Amino acid sequence: MSHHQSSRKSKTMQSSARQFLAVASVQAELFAVKQISKRISLSAKNAKAIAARAGSQAMGFHPITDFIDDVAINITQLVEKINAEALKLSSFAIANRNRSKTIEEMKESRKHMLKYADHNGIKKRTEELEKMKQQFLVDYKRKNGDLLELLAEIRNQLQAAEMICTTSRTEATRAGDFQSNLEVVADEVSLAVNNIKETLQSSKYHLSQLSLR
Amino acid sequence: MITQTLYEGSYQWIVMGRDPDKPDKIIDTNQYMVIDGDRTLLIDPGGMEIFSAVLAATLSVSKLENITDIFASHQDPDIISSLGLWHEMLPEIKLHASAIWEGFIRHFSSGDVTYVPIPDKGGTIRLESTELQYIPAHYLHSAANFNIYDPNAKILMSGDIGAALEAPGAPMYVDNFDSHKDKMQFFHKRWMPSNEAKKDWIRRVRELDIDIMAPQHGRLFKGDDVKRFLDWFEDLDVGIAIHGS
Structure with missing residues (x-):
């Protein structure tokens, strides 16, 4: 195998390895997000129990806990959706890698073909595959954009959760003996929201690595 | 990659091999092709690493669109790991291989290649003017393994049976x-698992009329060397790893 051929092949491998790694990283990060959102849901249930014990003093807390729970459920659902889409994107990347490899191999093959060999047949099929690859790149870009939109949706949910944390702290001051308990819950949710935000930042970076070259 | 005609009649048998550009660390393989009018059957087309060389050699004697069928004697990567590339290039191609390897061999492609399963008892494949036979060679070495026999050209493509580990550029x-026995001995003793299957x-093969026995590695056997091989193989104790040797 010539040096040129082996370096060309290794570039293809590096590029596809980068994509697979990016998808795996996004999946791992989203798994962590899912775990954190479960914690948020648990905090919301905890706050609900505290508010029930606090009775009329913590009346304002009931709709807040329901809302926090909803946010946690929404985040979990979005994470599942993103995971499924990231997996599809990964399969796309594999298909693209195979197609690119076929095209490369066909071009390499043409270099070694004898004058009278079937150049027309291989040229025609290479052009068809190149066209399919171009269309594929368009589809891939669109799917990648959809993923980033889903991530943005999670960020919207987090913004809402942050506002709720602020409201929770205000409501906690009216809960008398239960003030500190409810403040702890608000802190927990706030911390979880920040954790998710940081993780999503990393996921956004990894998704940008998925763009095909 | 060298191409040599094994049989020339209303159709052709061609061997492709001895690729000088093959990466050193992969085993050398012989690829075969039967060109019969507008249908070309590729026999054990080889691994991914040698795809471009095999393709170039194939297209020197056959039109691309005429490559309609691939036969895989068994499931090993040096036999058929190029399947995904062939399938991407020729989406209508049919793969003929053992029924029991279907779920395994599909791992070498995107999974939707047209797979024509061969039952354990064997069968035939009809090209344009000729019909080839699938000869069961199970456990030699693969658990589900087939040879191809052409009664008209008197050629037996014997897969790994008769294989030899040779230096590059061997005749x-x-x-x-x-002198050839030494090059075959370890391969057969270690890779072939069953004396009974052998x-x-x-x-069964002694009953066939064979001019050329064409293995997937090493040199081909012609004329009396076919019988010499059968006699040598008959006396050879195989499956040696069972005794830890």
Whole structure:
């Protein structure tokens, strides 16, 4: 195998390895997000129990806990959706890698073909595959954009959760003996929201690595 | 990659091999092709690493769109790991291989290649003017394994049976059977697992009229060397790893 051929092949491998790694990283990060959102849901249930014990003093807390729970459920659902889409994107990347490899191999093959060999047949099929690859790149870009939109949706949910944390702290001051308990819950949710935000930042970076070259 | 015609009649048998550009660390393989009018059957087209060389060699004797069928003698990567590339290039291609390897061999492609399963008892494949036979060679070495026999051209493509580990650039045919035995011995003793399967195969193959026995590695056997090989193989104790040797 010539040096040129082996370096060309290794570039293809590096590029596809980068994509697979990016998808795996996004999946791992989203798994962590899912775990954190479960914690948020648990905090919301905890706050609900505290508010029930606090009775009329913590009346304002009931709709807040329901809302926090909803946010946690929404985040979990979005994470599942993103995971499924990231997996599809990964399969796309594999298909693209195979197609690119076929095209490369066909071009390499043409270099070694004898004058009278079937150049027309291989040229025609290479052009068809190149066209399919171009269309594929368009589809891939669109799917990648959809993923980033889903991530943005999670960020919207987090913004809402942050506002709720602020409201929770205000409501906690009216809960008398239960003030500190409810403040702890608000802190927990706030911390979880920040954790998710940081993780999503990393996921956004990894998704940008998925763009095909 | 060298191409050599094995049979020339209303159709052709061609061997492709001895690729000088093959990466050193992969085993050398012989690829075969039967060109019959507008249908070309590729036999054990080889691994991914040698795809471009095999393609170039194939298109020097066949039109791209005429490559309609691939036969895989068994499931090993040096036999058929190029399947995904062939399938991407020729989406209508049919793969003929053992029924029990279907779920395994599909791992080498995107999974939706047209798979024509061969039952354990064997069968035939009809090209344009000729019909080839699938000869069961199970456990030699693979659990589900087939040879291809052409009764008209008197060629037996014997897969890994008769294979030899050779230096690069070896001649295409065995020229001295006695000196060739050393190159086959370890391969057969270690890779072939069953003396019983070996005896059964030899019994059936002795009944066939064979001019050329064409293995997937190493040199081809011609004329009396075919019988010499069968006699040598019959006396060889195989499956040696069972005894830890």
